[in-house]
Amino acid sequence: MTDDPDMAAVLFAEIATEQAVIDQLAEGTAKLRRIQQAKRDLALLDPSALRAALERRHASLVEGA
Numbered sequence: 001m002t003d004d005p006d007m008a009a010v011l012f013a014e015i016a017t018e019q020a021v022i023d024q025l026a027e028g029t030a031k032l033r034r035i036q037q038a039k040r041d042l043a044l045l046d047p048s049a050l051r052a053a054l055e056r057r058h059a060s061l062v063e064g065a
Helices: 005-016 018-044 047-064
Strands: none
């Protein structure tokens, strides 16, 4: 414990960031779920559709380079 008001202010400032961190975690979790779903969806594609998608993706990356 501390009786230092400056340290207490630092502690309150740290606590004040809690909701923002919770929100960031929630957003990150939602994004991770979308990524994992995308992987599952890709795994269900038939080989020719997957090949076409890979070719399109490769072409877009080459254009963007």
